Amino acid sequence: MTDTATISKGSDWGYAPAPESTDHIRLKDRYGLFIDGKFTPPASGKYFKTINPANEKVLAEVAEAGEKDVDRAVQAARKAHDKVWRKMSGRERGKYVYRIARIIQERARELAVVESMDGGKPIRESRDVDIPLSAAHFFYHAGWADKLSYAFPGKKVSPVGVAGQIIPWNFPLLMVAWKVAPALACGNTVVLKPAETTPLTALLFAEICQEAGLPDGVFNLVTGAGATGAALVKHPDLDKVAFTGSTDVGKAIQKALAGRGTKLTLELGGKAAHIIFEDATIDQAVEGIINGIYFNQGHVCCAGSRLFVQESVEEEVIAKLKARMETLIVGDPLDKNTDIGAINSRAQCDRINDYLKIGVEEGAELFQTRCSVPGKGFWVRPSFFTKVAQSHRIVQEEIFGPVLAIQTFRTLNEALEKANNTPYGLSGGVWTDKGSKIFKVTRGIRAGVIWANTFNKFDPTSPFGGYKESGYGREGGRHGLKPYVELT
Ligand code: NAI
Ligand code: MG
Numbered sequence: 016m017t018d019t020a021t022i023s024k025g026s027d028w029g030y031a032p033a034p035e036s037t038d039h040i041r042l043k044d045r046y047g048l049f050i051d052g053k054f055t056p057p058a059s060g061k062y063f064k065t066i067n068p069a070n071e072k073v074l075a076e077v078a079e080a081g082e083k084d085v086d087r088a089v090q091a092a093r094k095a096h097d098k099v100w101r102k103m104s105g106r107e108r109g110k111y112v113y114r115i116a117r118i119i120q121e122r123a124r125e126l127a128v129v130e131s132m133d134g135g136k137p138i139r140e141s142r143d144v145d146i147p148l149s150a151a152h153f154f155y156h157a158g159w160a161d162k163l164s165y166a167f168p169g170k171k172v173s174p175v176g177v178a179g180q181i182i183p184w185n186f187p188l189l190m191v192a193w194k195v196a197p198a199l200a201c202g203n204t205v206v207l208k209p210a211e212t213t214p215l216t217a218l219l220f221a222e223i224c225q226e227a228g229l230p231d232g233v234f235n236l237v238t239g240a241g242a243t244g245a246a247l248v249k250h251p252d253l254d255k256v257a258f259t260g261s262t263d264v265g266k267a268i269q270k271a272l273a274g275r276g277t278k279l280t281l282e283l284g285g286k287a288a289h290i291i292f293e294d295a296t297i298d299q300a301v302e303g304i305i306n307g308i309y310f311n312q313g314h315v316c317c318a319g320s321r322l323f324v325q326e327s328v329e330e331e332v333i334a335k336l337k338a339r340m341e342t343l344i345v346g347d348p349l350d351k352n353t354d355i356g357a358i359n360s361r362a363q364c365d366r367i368n369d370y371l372k373i374g375v376e377e378g379a380e381l382f383q384t385r386c387s388v389p390g391k392g393f394w395v396r397p398s399f400f401t402k403v404a405q406s407h408r409i410v411q412e413e414i415f416g417p418v419l420a421i422q423t424f425r426t427l428n429e430a431l432e433k434a435n436n437t438p439y440g441l442s443g444g445v446w447t448d449k450g451s452k453i454f455k456v457t458r459g460i461r462a463g464v465i466w467a468n469t470f471n472k473f474d475p476t477s478p479f480g481g482y483k484e485s486g487y488g489r490e491g492g493r494h495g496l497k498p499y500v501e502l503t
Contacts, residue, residue: 030344030352032347032350032352033350033351033352034347034349034350034351035127035128035131035138035142035349035350035351036128037128037132037349039124039125039128040125040128040129040132042074042075042129042215043075044075044076045062045075045076045077045078046075046076046077046078046214046215046218046238047078048078048080048084048088048235048236048237048238049218049221049224049234049235049236050084050087050088050091050232050235050236050237051087051088051091051094051095051231051232051235052224052225052229052230052231052232053231054221056078057078057079057080057081057084058081058083058084059079059081059083061078061079061081062076062077062078062079063076063077063079063211063239063240064076064077065077065133065211065212065213065214065215066212067132067133067135067357067392068134068135068212068357068358068359068360068361068392068393069132069135069347069348069349069356069357069389069391069392069393070389070391070392071391071392074132074133074215075215077214077215077218077238078238078239079238079239079240079243080208080237080238080239080243080246081239081242081243081246082246082249084237085206085237085243085246085247085250086250088206088235088236088237089177089179089206089235089247089250089252089253090252091231091232091235092177092204092205092206092232092233092235093176093177093204093252094232095204095230095231095232095233096174096176096177096202096203096204096232096233099230099232099233100174100199100202100203100204100230100233101173101174101202103202104161105160105161105162105163105200105202106160106161108160108161108199108200108202109157109158109159109160109161109200110157111199111227111228111229111230111233112153112156112157112160112196112199112200113153113154113157114227114228115153115157115223115224115227115229116150116151116153116154116157117150118223118226118227119146119149119150119153119188119192119223120150122219122223123142123146123147123150124142125219126141126146126149126188126216126219127141127142127145127146128141128349129215129216129219130145130146130187130188130213130215130216131348131349131356132215132348132349133187133212133213133214133215133216134184134185134187134212134213134359135312135348135356135357135358135359135392135393136311136312136314136348136356137348137350137353137354137355137356138348138349138350138351138353139351139353139354140310140311140356144189144473145186145187145188145189146188148189148192148473148475149188149189149191149192150192151474151475152189152192152193152196152475152491153192153196154475155196155475155476156196156197156199156200156475157196157200159197159200159201159496160199160200160201163201163496163500166493166496167496167500167502170502170503171502171503172201172500172501172502173202173500173501173503174201174202174203174499174500174501175201175203175254175255175278175498175499175500175501176203176204176253176254176255177203177204177205177206177252177253177254177255178194178198178203178204178205178206178253178254178255178256178257178499179206179208179247179248179250179253179255179256179257180194180195180198180205180206180207180208180256180257180258181207181208181244181247181248181256181257181258181259181260181268182194182207182208182209182210182217182259182260183210183259183260183261184209184210184211184212184213184314184359184360185311185314185315185316185359185415186311187209187210187213187214187215187216187217188216188217188220190209190259191207191209191216191217191220193259193479193490193491193495194207194257194259194490195207195220195234196475197490197495197496197498197499198255198257198499199233199234200496200499201496201499201500203254203255203499204232204233204234204235205233205234205235206235206236206237206247206253207234207235207236207237208236208237208238208239208243208244208247209236209238210260211238211239211240211241212359212360213359214238217236217238218236218238220234220236221234221236241264244264245267245271248268248271248272249271251275253277254276254277254278255277255278255279255498255499256268256272256277256278256279256280257279257280257488257498258279258280258281258282259281259282259283259316260283261283261284262283262284262413262439262484262485262486265281265283265486268281269281278498279488280480280486280487280488280489280490280498281486281487281488282316282441282479282480282481282485282486282488282490283316283439283441283481283484283485283486284316284413284415284439284441284484284485285316285317285318285320285413285439285440285441285442285481285485286320286321286410286411286412286413286437286438286439287307287317287318287319287320287321287439287441287442287443287444287462288319288321288323288430288433288434288435288437288443288444288460288462289303289304289307289308289319289320289321289322289323289443289444289445289446289470290323290424290430290434290443290444290445290446290456291304291322291323291324291325291328291332291446292325292427292445292446292447292448292449292452293325293327293328294447294448294449294452295328295446295447295448295468296446296448296468297328297331297332297335298335299446299468300332300446301332301335301336301339302339303319303444303446303468303469303470304319304322304332304336304419304470305336305339305340305343306470306471307319307320307322307444307470307471308320308322308399308417308418308419309340309343309354309355309397309417310471312355312356312357312358312359312395312416312417313414313415313416313417313418314358314359314363314415314416315415315471316413316441316442316485317441317442317464317471317479318415318471319419319442319443319444319470319471320413320414320418320419320420321410321419321420321422321434321437322399322419322420322421322422323422323423323424323430323433323434324421324422324423324424325423325424325425325430326423326424326425329423333401333421336399337382340384340397340399341384341385341386343355343384343386343397344386345384345386345387345388345394345396345397346387346388346389346394347389355397355417357392357393357394358393358394358395358416359393360393361393363393363415363416364393364394364395366414366415366416367395367414367415367416367417367418368395370408370409370412370414370416370418371395371398371418373408373409374400374403374407374408374409374418374420377403377404377407377408377409378402378404379400379401379402379403379407379409379420380400380401380402381398381399381400382398382399382400382401383396383397383398384396384397384398395416395417395418396417397417398417398418398419399418399419399420399421400418400419400420400421401421403420403421403422405422405433405436407420410422411437411438413439427452427455427456427459430456431455431456431459431460434459434460435459435460435461437483438483438484439462439481439483439484439485440461440462440463440481440482440483440484440485441462441463441464441480441481441482441485441486442462442463442464442465442466442481443456443457443460443462443464443465443466444465444466444467444469444470445457445465445466445467445468446467446468447467447468453467453468461482461483462481462482462485463478463479463480463481463482463485463489464477464479474491475491475492476491476492477491477492478490478491478492478493478494478495479491479495480494
């Protein structure tokens with residue numbers, strides 16, 4: 016008798032656990048600030064804890080930077096800019112940036128595991144998306160360092176100076192790369208503040224800068240929460256501020272900088288329209304919907320969080336979507352089978368659950384998968400709402416979780432009108448067999464990035480950024496160099 020003959024239909028066909036090993040991870044109990052090339056304690060002596068959101072265990076204590084520390088970091092960055100980095104040839108600067116890229120590749124496995132432990136994202140994503148893209152951003156920008164005069168022909172290109180950069184918790188190391196790589200390649204020095212729930216890969220990045228022999232003070236790291244970020248923005252000696260995060264904090268930063276010459280770029284929230292036409296390849300489109308909203312637990316500013324399905328294929332799309340969603344595995348982020356990891360923090364989990372309640376109260380119909388979730392940690396099952404109206408809060412506001420709002424449309428113009436009925440303008444998506452429809456939709460939606468027959472694809476050569484309340488300025492590509500150069 017062969018093995019297959021013994022398999023009964025009632026067998027449990029679930030995947031066996033496939034946990035990534037953590038044996039090679041050596042986290043310190045306590046991390047200081049990284050200022051002028053050295054790890055140093057904060058002036059206040061205060062530390063905060065960063066936890067693993069999948070089991071609520073403390074991973075390490077991290078220094079809380081106050082005004083004095085921020086000032087020290089900005090002074091170090093100023094000195095390094097004026098005395099060393101600005102004067103160095105692009106070719107020499109490029110060598111350091113290449114070196115950083117290579118060390119990220121060498122330490123990729125460690126970085127991926129720490130990213131998943133600190134922030135809750137599935138190892139498959141940190142291993143295959145976050146870390147390789149972070150290295151790619153450094154490689155790409157290293158290549159620009161000695162070619163800036165080709166990027167801006169006929170212009171004299173100089174660095175802007177000292178950049179204060181504040182990043183969120185959804186793509187911790189990748190946001191370090193998006194911010195730091197163009198800044199350094201263009202001759203600027205940096206004071207970076209990572210998010211308070213995910214500081215660990217930024218701290219490992221500081222170690223990487225040491226390993227690369229980056230001159231002291233070129234990259235400085237101040238850890239802490241919103242108050243540390245506000246202290247950085249307030250510092251009078253910054254030439255440039257770059258922020259990625261919520262629209263509310265973006266607006267507060269814009270106000271704080273009003274009347275100052277400090278340059279500012281903002282990459283804020285989104286509520287992307289994802290449009291499926293009846294002529295699309297429905298099975299592929301369903302994969303696109305899944306990737307659009309359930310990638311990284313939906314903690315994605317460009318997530319396809321508003322789905323518009325042409326009325327004639329509504330039933331088919333929803334039936335296939337439900338079936339596909341039931342196969343999604345929610346659980347241990349370090350398990351290689353996991354599709355959806357832990358929600359980044361208790362606060363974010365509460366926000367998402369509040370929106371689930373709001374949606375039901377507004378009269379929408381909620382669907383959630385039946386998968387099991389672990390007892391400890393922060394989890395939300397993949398969810399969507401149907402019977403939603405344009406005015407519903409779940410349609411207008413960024414939820415930043417695995418929650419999709421589904422609407423239908425009859426004509427292309429109706430789809431465009433609904434898609435643009437949002438305060439945001441970061442991204443969008445369209446699925447159709449017809450090239451002409453792709454052009455009509457991509458021209459008709461006011462958003463910085465629009466994907467056609469795919470979603471959530473990123474590349475360092477491609478500029479990323481928004482319109483309206485999604486912010487301004489671009490990151491990536493030649494456009495992304497602009498905020499970091501003075502052209503004369
Ligand atoms: P947030 O905007 O407060 O956090 C982003 C970063 O800004 C963190 O490093 C934080 O410490 C820092 N920050 C907070 N207050 C600050 C201030 N006054 N001055 C300077 N820096 C400050 O976002 P939060 O509260 O963690 O998440 C709330 C919502 O924001 C999410 O539900 C989501 O809708 C949105 N969000 C959007 C992101 C995006 O990539 N577009 C990223 C993170 C959050
Ligand atoms: Mg954490």
